[in-house]
Amino acid sequence: MLTLPTIETSRLRLRPPAESDLPAMPAVFNDPDIYAYTRNIPHPYGDAEARAALERYARLAHEGRGLVLFPEERATGAMVGLVVLAIERDKNEAELGYAIGRAWWGKGYATEASRALLEYGFKALGLDRIHAHAMVRNPASARVLAKLGMKPVGVAPGKCEKDGEHHDAHAFMIDRLAWDGGTAG
Template sequence: MTTTLTTARLILRPLAETDAARVERYVSDPDIAKMTLNIPHPYPEGEALTFIRSVQLRVEEGNNVVFAITEQGIDDCIGAMSVRIEPAHNRGELGYWIGKSHWGKGYATEAARAMLAYCFNELKLHKCMARAFAHNPASWRVMEKIGLKEEGLMRQHFMRDGMYIDSKCYGLLREEYLQGS
């Protein structure tokens, strides 16, 4: 994947092996891990490089699009934005994280808005969805700001650290996106 997305303040570019040290530093923060399903804590040393290589394989297979989020003029990764594609259903599920030192600046919303446009305009997906732990209002507010509609609460849908966790689900259909909903 060589696609790059540009927003007013950000550049979303392919995640690269050179991002491993910054990814590892950011996702080692327990506050990042506790808001995600698949980031372990403590984060194993060297795991970021393994993660990036596995992502690159899924991208090559056409099942994922994953971008490093960078500030314009600064190529350092400050987060990641992805869409996991389900070709059989022509839909994608957004996923994202932002390094804690960059929280509260609107970067997740800006990057998610660009990814949503990419999903509908370039990938021609029928639906985009996203899920967030119910105890993570910052994440589900991003979904609401980019126009996704709340579809429901999946009670005790995930298990994280031995506890069942509710998940809020949001989605947007292509026709709604094109109508500006």
């Protein structure tokens, strides 16, 4: 069982998904580009998909397998996307993931929210290592991972499966010592 925290950053509040997010979720996540670059966000994404996602996030937390938080803009209260740590207990590692609604791209929100989640993963959860993948065809995501101070560790051929096709992905990694070393700023 994972306890879901609320984390404040300079512009965002990362907080657990809630029933009250149901009306906003399709507007944020119903996007073919979000579908194309992520593993578990469907398209089309309507009310039923939103409800199924909330149930899935609750199940992941209950089983200790995933920590999903929704960043909201502190200035407006708007929910702008999601960040996730998929926990691999046996290795004391996690995989970072994120999606930001198109209306908020280019503001640094993916980086700001992910940085806070990495901090939480290392300091509060005591993880040893966090890794992430960005499809080679998704340079914005690779840029986010580089800005976080994660180290590129090569291209994983065919790592990301989408509609039966396997896409190459840049693999990134950071361990707790490197994070403590101040790469996060």
